[in-house]
Amino acid sequence: MDAREMKVKAAQVALSYVEDGMKLGIGTGSTAEEFVRLLAEKVHGGLRIEGVPTSERTARLCLELGVPLKSLDEMPELDLTIDGADEVDPKLNLIKGGGGALLREKIVAAASSRMIVIADESKLVETLGAFPLPIEINPFGEAATIIAIERAASKLNLTGELKLRRLGDGVFTTDGGHHIVDASFGRIPDAEALSAELFSIPGVVEHGLFIQMASIAIIAGPAGARTLEAK
Incomplete structure (x- = not known):
């Protein structure tokens, strides 16, 4: 198939x-x-x-x-x-x-x-993270939010590019009017800990860890x- x-x-x-x-x-x-x-x-x-x-x-x-x-x-x-x-x-x-x-x-x-x-x-994967993790953020203060995401990830020894999702010549906008940062961590050994760290950031609306x-x-x-x- x-x-x-x-x-x-x-x-x-x-x-x-x-x-x-x-x-x-x-x-x-x-x-x-x-x-x-x-x-x-x-x-x-x-x-x-x-x-x-x-x-x-x-x-x-x-x-x-x-x-x-x-x-x-x-x-x-x-x-x-x-x-x-x-x-x-x-x-x-x-x-x-x-x-x-x-x-x-x-x-x-x-x-x-x-x-x-x-x-x-x-x-199917053994550990989540090879697919870049989408993080939905409020457009207001997005540069500060991205810095906060980077710092939160570093607490868990997660590194990798944080990339604002784009569509054509502009920034991708969700149905709710937000932007998305795609986080290429490669491997997320503790998804629950990362979830908690992300939700502690005011500018983070939601993330793609289910x-x-x-x-x-x-x-x-x-x-x-x-x-x-x-x-």
């Missing part, structure tokens, strides 16, 4: 967890988009669900394909969120935010009874998809 076929396979398995009448959080990214396409087929076949999208991008695709949506304010408690990930470790801790939707993704996941992650096997949030990961490879459960 090529990369897209693996994403489709993972999405197919995830769809088997979706039950009629569910309130569903719908993730962002290329793997999540394959799930949306399969979900839309089921909806057209009679499956009744209501979805909360984690980004404007996902919302547009759902509306285009006829997946019924509500806001999280209209439906603040969800049964299940299905989303992709940039990295997955053996405890199903994640790095997310490569697509820039980490804040809404974390809010939706936290409002859900369960979170299922879908990914291809290239996203710790103890996913209960199941569906990982697709050339031989098919396998299901991992949080330990």
Whole structure:
């Protein structure tokens, strides 16, 4: 299977967890988009669900394909969120935010009874950090915030480039109007400690470490998809 076929396979398995009448959080990214396409087929076949999208991008695709949506304010408690990930470790801790939707993704996941992650096997890692960690920051005082992030990381012996994410000639802006710093630490041995340090910085809005949030990961490879459960 090529990369897209693996994403489709993972999405197919995830769809088997979706039950009629569910309130569903719908993730962002290329793997999540394959799930949306399969979900839309089921909806057209009679499956009744209501979805909360984690980004404007996902919302547009759902509306285009006829997946019924509500806001999280209209439906603040969800049964299940299905989303992709940039990295997955053996405890199903994640790095997310490569697509820039980490804040809404974390809010939706936290409002859900369960979170299922879908990914291809290239996203499996022993230790998080090879994928640059997205850190969402307030644009006000961002230079000071970046310095504070660097100092916080150094307390944990984490080094590496901190790069403000750009889009074309400008700075990338999230759906919430924030900016993202991508932190290339290479390896994050203690994700919980880093999370605490980052949240101590006033200018940090959110970060892409999703710790103890996913209960199941569906990982697709050339031989098919396998299901991992949080330990």
